[in-house]
Amino acid sequence: MSRRILVVEDDVYIRDSIRELLEDEGHTVVCAENGAQAFAELETMRHSPDLILLDLMMPVKDGFQFRTEQRADARFAHIPVVVMSADPHLESRRSVLDARAYLRKPVDIDLLLAATAA
Numbered sequence: 001m002s003r004r005i006l007v008v009e010d011d012v013y014i015r016d017s018i019r020e021l022l023e024d025e026g027h028t029v030v031c032a033e034n035g036a037q038a039f040a041e042l043e044t045m046r047h048s049p050d051l052i053l054l055d056l057m058m059p060v061k062d063g064f065q066f067r068t069e070q071r072a073d074a075r076f077a078h079i080p081v082v083v084m085s086a087d088p089h090l091e092s093r094r095s096v097l098d099a100r101a102y103l104r105k106p107v108d109i110d111l112l113l114a115a116t117a118a
Helices: 012-024 035-044 063-072 090-097 109-117
Strands: 004-008 028-032 051-055 081-085 101-104
Touching: 004 012, 004 035, 012 028, 012 109, 028 035, 035 063, 051 063, 051 109, 063 081, 063 090, 081 090, 081 109, 090 101, 101 109
Parallel strands: 004 028, 004 051, 051 081, 081 101
Antiparallel strands: none
């Protein structure tokens, strides 16, 4: 099933690799390099994405700030989020993020594909 996915990742190599992988799987992908840019993308998209892949540690606006704003905005609160992070404290932060899934970096491709298909 083809989905619209917003990838929020500051590392250009990781971002481009994920974009290419997901496009090869038939998804439409929009990318943002930080939370501020991601929120701007959400506000200009004609159709909301079906899923957001969200890094946590980014400059300008990190994933925690983005997720707080997203959840507070009725236009975007319904969009499911999959967190991708190398944060060693990810397990203890799950309740704050309330995401659909949590993927530890480096992200396993099979787990990423499974999380985007769910």
